[in-house]
Amino acid sequence: MRKPLTEVGRTTRAWGFRRYGGPDVLQEIPVPMPSAGPGQVLIEVAATSVNPADTYFRAGRFRLLIRLKLPFVPGLDVAGVVAATDSGSGRFSVGDPVFAALPGKTAGGYSRYVAVDESAVARAPSSLSLQEAAAVPLVALTALQGLRDVGGMGAGDRVLVFGAAGGVGTAAVQVAARLGAEVTAATTPDQLGFVRGLGAHEVVNRIRWRESLRGRRFDLVFDASGKLSARALRPLVRREGTAVTVNPGTGNPLIAALSRLLPGAAVRGFLVRPSGGDLVLLRGWIEDGSFRPVIQETLPIQEVARAHRVSEGGGVRGKLVLTIPSTPPATPRGA
Structure with missing residues (x-):
């Protein structure tokens, strides 16, 4: 010892x-x-x-x-x-x-x-x-646990990542793609090409997202920006789907409980937990080239x-x- x-x-x-x-x-x-x-x-x-x-x-x-x-x-x-x-x-x-x-x-x-x-x-x-490794833990764990554990994402799911160019957003696009999702990403106009390069199948203008996504429904919406309200999130998700937000206010337990009483999608927030086991998984993805900070x-x-x-x-x-x-x-x- x-x-x-x-x-x-x-x-x-x-x-x-x-x-x-x-x-x-x-x-x-x-x-x-x-x-x-x-x-x-x-x-x-x-x-x-x-x-x-x-x-x-x-x-x-x-x-x-x-x-x-x-x-x-x-x-x-x-x-x-x-x-x-x-x-x-x-x-x-x-x-x-x-x-x-x-x-x-x-x-x-x-x-x-x-x-x-x-x-x-x-x-x-x-x-x-x-120095590069220091950019990984919190945002990558937030993306992984939010998509996999809170959102219950599976291979083939249609996933929308909102705020895709920030720290959590860049991680979420890569994690969702690595887990086999069909990823749509919303970001600012100057970041569209960059986010597409992270593995998004489709990239839309975040500034005009209501117009770009009108009538669309996803299995999972991941709000990496924390800026969408529960009222804005719910219409983007199919009836039995889930919206996950990093905003502790929007995703607080009371709102999550109320959302389950209403027909349609649930809106869930969460607190990321430190996990060496999840970092081992992410390390493997980094070393095989499927995730980068x-x-x-x-x-x-x-x-x-x-x-x-x-x-x-x-x-x-x-x-x-x-x-x-x-x-x-x-x-x-x-x-």
Whole structure:
């Protein structure tokens, strides 16, 4: 069993916020050096990414639902190498390249070191750099679990992906195609050719989607943008089909329950769960060339405020990746 890498009273580098606000509240902050507890691995993080949830946490949009302990370190994706493990399973060794999605309530990916439950971790794809691997976990797991588990998608299903050029959307088009669906994708006019190249059978103008899709019915609609209301989603789905949304408001349990009482399609939302097993599946797809991360820009973590501004400005194609510089394992607190 590898011993945890930690010392009492020592800190490591992280980037987060001490109060809610705009991107300028993000700053480098010292945090206690984590250790690998039972069933965990300690990851030395090489890269993380920006997800909309990170900006929501920072702006305080979730403060009534999730009580954060400030200062808070965002970051729901990590890719790096194993620095220590206390799991005893032998699945990982120090130095293994790995990637993982982190729980939303704790996050912590904008940090040089993070302790993660072994069940959420998988070896990184051999065909990707760690910077590229950091763009995969959260969006790919959201797409896979939303389509397969929540939507019950099967081979041959007619699937509509709305918001197909964003982080979750680019993943959803590829996952649906890989699972054998007939994929129609809705995106902005400037992204039509790009999205078609991800494996969509048909691409329509998202700006004029009501006109383009009038009278069409799909087995499954996946709203990767989270911008369609339940009222807009239901007419797009056949009577026994399902609409899945990443918007926790539209897809809340009350609306889902009410939708099941009405004739026609159900509208369901969900929370993605970290899963090393699902990442192993996705790693195989990446290595056989049937899935690839889409990255608009890679920035150093010191430019995290700018990355948040770009994310909030909308129109990001795929993901924004943040690289974290290598430092000594830990520094004395107050040094």
